[in-house]
Amino acid sequence: MKWFALKMLFGDVAKFYGILLGLTFASLLISQQSSIFVGLMSRTVGFVRDTGQADLWIFDRDKLFVDDQKPLRDTEVDRVRSVSGVAWAVPLFKGLLSAKLPSGERETCDVIGIDDATLIGGPPTMIEGRIEDLRRPEAIVIDETSRAGKLALPAELAPGDVLFDFDPNDRSVVRRPMQVGDVLELNERRAVVVGIARTTPTFQNQPVIYTTYSRAKQFAPANRRTASLVLVKALDGVDPSELARRIEADTGLLAMTPDEFSWRTLDYWVSQTGIPINFGIAIMLGFLVGVAIAGQMFYNFTLDNLKYFGAMKAMGASTQRLLGMVALQASVAAFLGLGIGLGMTSLFGLNVAGDRLAFRMVWQIPVITAVAVVIICVGSAVLSMIRVVRLDPSEVFKT
Amino acid sequence: MTPDPGAGSVAIRLRGVTKTFGRGDNAVPALRGADLDAMYGHVTFLVGPSGCGKTTLISIVAGLLHRDGGELSVLGEDLSTMSRGVLTRWRSENVGFIFQAFNLIPQLTIAENVSVPLVIRGARRRDAVRKAAEILEKMGLGGRERSSPNKLSGGQQQRVAIARSLVHDPHILVCDEPTSALDASVGRRVMELIAGVARQPDRAVLVVTHDDRIFPFADRIVHMDDGRVTQTEDRR
Numbered sequence: 001m002k003w004f005a006l007k008m009l010f011g012d013v014a015k016f017y018g019i020l021l022g023l024t025f026a027s028l029l030i031s032q033q034s035s036i037f038v039g040l041m042s043r044t045v046g047f048v049r050d051t052g053q054a055d056l057w058i059f060d061r062d063k064l065f066v067d068d069q070k071p072l073r074d075t076e077v078d079r080v081r082s083v084s085g086v087a088w089a090v091p092l093f094k095g096l097l098s099a100k101l102p103s104g105e106r107e108t109c110d111v112i113g114i115d116d117a118t119l120i121g122g123p124p125t126m127i128e129g130r131i132e133d134l135r136r137p138e139a140i141v142i143d144e145t146s147r148a149g150k151l152a153l154p155a156e157l158a159p160g161d162v163l164f165d166f167d168p169n170d171r172s173v174v175r176r177p178m179q180v181g182d183v184l185e186l187n188e189r190r191a192v193v194v195g196i197a198r199t200t201p202t203f204q205n206q207p208v209i210y211t212t213y214s215r216a217k218q219f220a221p222a223n224r225r226t227a228s229l230v231l232v233k234a235l236d237g238v239d240p241s242e243l244a245r246r247i248e249a250d251t252g253l254l255a256m257t258p259d260e261f262s263w264r265t266l267d268y269w270v271s272q273t274g275i276p277i278n279f280g281i282a283i284m285l286g287f288l289v290g291v292a293i294a295g296q297m298f299y300n301f302t303l304d305n306l307k308y309f310g311a312m313k314a315m316g317a318s319t320q321r322l323l324g325m326v327a328l329q330a331s332v333a334a335f336l337g338l339g340i341g342l343g344m345t346s347l348f349g350l351n352v353a354g355d356r357l358a359f360r361m362v363w364q365i366p367v368i369t370a371v372a373v374v375i376i377c378v379g380s381a382v383l384s385m386i387r388v389v390r391l392d393p394s395e396v397f398k399t
Numbered sequence: 400m401t402p403d404p405g406a407g408s409v410a411i412r413l414r415g416v417t418k419t420f421g422r423g424d425n426a427v428p429a430l431r432g433a434d435l436d437a438m439y440g441h442v443t444f445l446v447g448p449s450g451c452g453k454t455t456l457i458s459i460v461a462g463l464l465h466r467d468g469g470e471l472s473v474l475g476e477d478l479s480t481m482s483r484g485v486l487t488r489w490r491s492e493n494v495g496f497i498f499q500a501f502n503l504i505p506q507l508t509i510a511e512n513v514s515v516p517l518v519i520r521g522a523r524r525r526d527a528v529r530k531a532a533e534i535l536e537k538m539g540l541g542g543r544e545r546s547s548p549n550k551l552s553g554g555q556q557q558r559v560a561i562a563r564s565l566v567h568d569p570h571i572l573v574c575d576e577p578t579s580a581l582d583a584s585v586g587r588r589v590m591e592l593i594a595g596v597a598r599q600p601d602r603a604v605l606v607v608t609h610d611d612r613i614f615p616f617a618d619r620i621v622h623m624d625d626g627r628v629t630q631t632e633d634r635r
Contacts, residue, residue: 003524004507004515011506311502314463316491317519318484392463397454397498397575 001317005325008305009332015304018297019333020340023373026290027341030283031361031369032348037279038365039358044269045262046200047094047112050124054231055240057261058089058247061254064272065265067110067203069095072227072253079251080230085238086247090115091227093216096206100185101178102162107150109207111186113216121231122197123210129180129195134212140186141195146207148177151184159183186219201358287372295380298333302326302384310391322388330381338373342366409472410571410603411437411460416469417626418455429455431626432469439570442594442604442616447623453607454575456623460605461573462490474570491520495564497593499576501556503548509559510535510544516567527566534562537596554585561592572597574606578613590616 010016047066048057058080060070072091080089093113100106114121114134122131123141133139142151152175157163159181166173182193191211199208211219217226232255234243244255256264270276302309309322349359418430430452437443437460445453458464459471462478471478474493481489495516503512513531518524532544538558548556557577564572574593578586594616597604606617614620615634622630 001518004504004511004518007511008504008506305504307500307502308504311496311498312515312519313487314461314490314496315516315519316487316489316494318487321519397458 001321001325002328005328006332008308008325009301009329012301012304015297015301016333019294019301020337022290022292022294022297023333023337023376024340024344026286026294026376027338027369027373028344029286029289030372031342031345031365033279033282033286034365034368035345035349035359035361036357037276038362039360040203040275041266041269042360043201043203043358045265046202048258048262048265050199051092051121051231052124052258053120053233054258055234056232056244056247056255056257058230058232058251058253058255059228059261061252063254065268066261067094068268069228071223072230074227076251076253077227077230080232080247080253083243083247083250085235085243087233087235087238088118088120089230089232090118090120091213092121092229092231093213093220093226094228095216095220097186097209097219099191099207099209101151101153102157102183103153103166103168104163105166105168107207109146109186109209110202111209111211111216111219113211113213113219115231116212116214119212123199123208125198127196127198131195131197131210133194134210136192136194138190138192138215139194139211140184140191140215141197141210142178142193143199143201143208144196145199145201147179147196149207150205151178151207152176153178153182187221189219191219287376290373290376291379294333294337295376298330298377298380299383301329302381302387306387306391309388310395313391319389323385326381326385326388330377330384334373334377338370341373342369408439409436410439410474411435411605412470412472413456413460414470416456416459416466416471418452418459418464418467428626430459430466433623433626434628435621437603437605437619439603440598440600441618442598442606444614444617444620445605445607445623446609446611446614446620447629449609451623452626453623457573457575457605457607461494461496461571462486491516492567493570495567495569495572495597497557497560497564497572497574497577499579501548501560501580503556503559503563505547505549507548508545509540509548509551512548512559513563513566516563520567531562531566534566535559538562538592552585553581554589557581557585557589558592561589561597565597570602572602572604574604574608576608576610577606578608578610583612586610586613 045066060072063070074091077089077091080086095111096108097111098106099109119131127144134141154163154166155174155176159179160183178193180193184191197210202208220226234240240257247255313322349361352359413433413435415432416430417432419426419428421427433456445456447453459466460473465479478486510528510531513535514527517527517530535541535544540558548559578589581589590613618635620632621628
């Protein structure tokens with residue numbers, strides 16, 4: 001009977017492709033929108049993940065997320081260093097500054113100033129140059145994604161040169177990636193590219209510029225409070241959570257592990273912005289599309305076949321056997337729709353990976369998508385099964 | 400009790416069988432005490448106006464409905480004592496059906512359609528399809544086993560339905576208006592097939608019909624009206 005059930009499903013071409021299309025579209029929408037949401041949220045904490053050396057992140061009590069501008073006095077770094085159990089503590093600058101490119105264009109950049117002496121807080125991977133090159137005068141390191149994107153320069157421009165009459169709206173201009181040796185201005189101060197780093201793209205997709213802490217203070221507008229964060233390493237054998245409580249008690253600042261700081265940031269974006277609601281609506285629409293198209297079409301498919309199920313029931317097929325046929329048809333449709341939908345989402349992800357669009361498919365997304373598709377199919381199958389269970393075999397004599 | 404087949408012996412016996420649908424003010428009596436004897440090896444026609452209880456009667460005989468009262472013996476069994484599961488299995492082993500609308504599954508080949516009763520009984524699909532092909536050959540449809548039912552004429556579709564009803568060698572064949580969807584000549588050929596191939600010493604054939612053109616194929620014609628058998632007419 002399984003074979004017959006499958007032939008009945010595949011043989012009704014119009015309905016089968018309708019069901020498949022509905023389930024594929026629902027899986028695609030649910031998994032793709034979820035992956036983009038997770039990708040976007042991951043970018044809000046990408047900097048914390050990229051900066052792996054510290055056990056604790058110290059910041060102002062009012063700071064709600066990584067990019068929240070609540071600067072600290074430099075003296076806070078010394079207060080943190082004085083807490084027992086701290087192996088080292090270094091200041092970190094993180095702020096948005098306007099960069100003037102040698103083409104004359106302006107771009108807002110995420111400037112990160114790392115400790116001059118230790119260079120702790122630097123990018124996770126250098127793909128050109130060395131992090132130690134930041135100790136050279138006016139040195140900066142830029143991120144790999146932006147060099148060929150927002151920081152790309154006219155191809156005619158040689159490293160170190162400046163263009164005075166460039167029209168940034170001229171789309172016919174051939175561009176080249178920014179490279180080591182190029183010069184730009186940050187807050188009217190000269191900065192020279194000495195390296196290229198691979199970093200997680202930021203939430204707003206700004207170019208990321210690494211420099212030393214002291215140079216970042218020069219680039220930034222004068223302010224008594226310049227340190228954005230303090231990175232802390234616990235001494236061997238000291239529990240970071242216990243150390244965090246001591247730092248909070250002694251300094252009045254907040255101290256969190258990287259995980260805790262990431263969750264604080266995510267909590268801000270989820271609870272304080274409309275982003276989850278917007279994505280939630282898109283995901284819900286995907287689910288409703290699945291219900292409206294696939295669910296209803298599967299139900300109609302069963303209704304169309306009810307007279308054949310009735311004939312089989314009259315011929316001696318048990319109700320359980322007929323329910324098994326319906327369940328098999330629903331399962332196969334769900335499996336195919338889910339597989340194609342997730343496959344399309346994966347292809348989409350592969351094509352946009354590392355690009356401007358945030359995309360991150362964690363293992364929970366296929367599971368959630370599968371649960372949604374199963375709910376659609378089980379729901380419509382159960383409704384169909386009720387009709388099959390209630391089917392009176394003597395109905396077959398009524399045309 | 401096992402069937403006691405043999406041409407001329409009673410396969411189906413009803414005495415004073417009643418059946419009412421609905422309750423209270425909505426109660427509609429369909430059978431008001433129907434009596435019937437159908438013999439092995441005979442083709443018995445049930446005729447009468449619409450709503451006289453023919454379909455209810457064959458549904459009870461085929462084990463699709465339970466009677467409310469009276470006595471019923473089908474192949475020596477009292478179907479009312481059987482559980483739903485036993486009755487379902489009994490139907491799969493003993494009853495063949497021919498429906499007015501054929502009820503052939505369009506997504507299956509005609510051989511697969513014919514094999515359905517065998518697969519329901521637990522036969523392997525390949526063996527069932529092979530046996531289906533053999534009976535289709537007898538029905539004059541050899542070589543068309545892989546055709547879709549939709550590609551066949553009405554007469555051919557009914558021949559497939561006859562093949563499906565006989566493939567598992569049932570002891571009772573229940574035919575509901577088998578010729579009503581066919582023109583006169585095709586209907587006549589279908590009845591020739593039912594009366595010729597289906598009529599066996601160990602099988603009783605019940606045919607519900609309005610079509611008086613096929614009455615010559617009957618061994619016995621049972622006239623019904625208002626839920627009762629009003630006249631029984633033996634043709635042989």
